[in-house]
Amino acid sequence: MSKEQTLMKLSAILIAALLSITSVAAFSHSGGTDSKGCHRNHKTNDYHCH
Structure with missing residues (x-):
């Protein structure tokens, strides 16, 4: 295996x-x-969905 192939791997x-x-x-x-x-994130008062 060449040095270039080893570096790519x-x-x-x-x-x-x-x-x-x-x-x-x-x-x-x-x-x-x-x-x-x-x-609702109570720290930031942000309401978001997952």
């Missing part, structure tokens, strides 16, 4: 790892929703 693994780590932050929080699937 390492880059792909690094990008995949970064994407999997940052996607964890995209999960919504649990519970506390009304019948429409919405709730």
Whole structure:
């Protein structure tokens, strides 16, 4: 395997790892929703749906 192929493989693994780590932050929080699937954030007084 050439040096260039090794570097490309390492880059792909690094990008995949970064994407999997940052996607964890995209999960919504649990519970506390009304019948429409919405709730109010009492800290910001924002009403939003999931």
